[in-house]
Amino acid sequence: MAFSDLLQFLFAGLTSGAIYALIALGFCVVHNTMGFVNFVQVDFVSLGGMLLYSALFALGLAMPLALPAAIVGVTVAAMLVERLGLRPARSDHPLVLIFLTIGLSIMLRGLMALKWGKNRMAVPPLSGDEPLRLFGAALLPQTLWVLTLTAVAIVTLLWFYRRTRLGLAMRAVAANPTAAAVVGLPVGRVKMLTFGLAGALGGLAGVLVTPITTLRYDVGVLLGLKGFAAAILGGFGSLPGAVLGGIGLGVLETLSAGYVSSAYKDVCAFVVLLLVLFIRPQGLLGK
Template sequence: MQFILGGLTSGAIYALIALGFCVVNNTMGIVNFVQVDFVSLGGMLFYTCVVMYGFPISVGVVGAVAGVAVIAALVELLALRPARSDNQLVLIFLTIGVSIIMRGVMKLIWGENRMAVPSLSGDEPIHLMGATIMPQAIWILALTALAIILLIALFRYTSIGLAMRGVAANNRAAKIIGLNTGRVKSMSFALAGALGGLAGILVTPLTTLNYDVGVLLGLKGFAGAILGGFGSFTGAVIGGLALGLMESLTAGYFSSAYKDVVAFVILLIVLFIRPKGIMGR
């Protein structure tokens, strides 16, 4: 029970990050490696708001999410849009470059030390059905669920969601019917940033924060996205949760030394057997 809960919690985080990867992939057809740093950045901004400037926690959450979203949109605008190439290879390497820069800047601003981030509400554990849960875990599950619901609503019922689906389905057709595809792409980046940032805010109280905390988390999120079938939102959620569960169970029953490897071994196996992932078409 303990392991399952732990697994679901980290799985939820991976799912959030995986969703961010999917949103960008659907509109732009690339892997956005900057997603990894959106996670760290979310934690950093939250820390700055709450610990350094003493804002209330709710303000910190909203501020950090919005901040990462704005920065993400800027990344698209300044780095990816001016690229003179639609070659996937070039665009993916570009995101890697931006990611290196982001990490460098974060290292400059916040230093290399690990920081303790306050959790959303208290550290008093709750006992439930023989398992001990931190309140933060409940926050993680709840806010992830909320984010997923909002995401579904956004894609189903709003015009910007419709526009994003249009660009995802057929970029050129979307342009022809007069959609500003550039703006849609920026929006999708902002959305991915918000998801990554939220993941960062939620997870850093558990892991402690430093400038490259997002790298491993983000790559596991990416693994989750591929496990579920890259591009599919349901797949991303299922993939993320499954990854979290398997990781936690291996760490619990076998060895925690190789915990970080599990995700990638599973991923390699999935790629060998069924490269389209669980929900892939």
């Protein structure tokens, strides 16, 4: 097998890996502050693509405006989901909360199907589709966009957690919600903003991935589950783990599609995930 093929597989793997990493980060951000898996994350991805589509074609915005508009839209939607769908819940049993998010996710998907229909749609890439040549492998501009914007998002997220007051507040709520409330932090609002942050990450993943896949109201489901798998692989709750897990899962998937069997690429990815969990039950970087 030639070197250029390997390089091509690696590019593809890194692209999908970056998307999984963004989604995984969204899962981790919510889990760290609120302590449960938020399956609505899956639909934030589809919603990002949908809003990008509407901003481009219904509002007629240019790409540099439409992209942030879509992400802001998902952020607001995520905050509404937390405020209206999760905060009124009367239980703190994790399983009940997880299923509450699954119910909300079904509702959101229904709303999206109602608004945008169930047909496949196409979103244009961020800029051009003329591939660049690199050591015999083709590199699409969208791949560069995915990698760059993901890297920017990760760095911003780390900076946000380490250096801003809101990030500090989120870490405080994550460490001990009661103590955080005692020292005067508005825990409810911090949780809502955490959801917004997760929504922004999911929305970014959505606007980046839908030009590569296609856009449909349920496009986020499989992507989102792989993002969850990536978060678990890296160690649930660990941000570097989420990035490592995402990239690892993406590369594993394309390599097994390329060298083993494209029909069984997901089987390979999940079998490796299971094996890793059997050997390291807490994930790669989990505590």
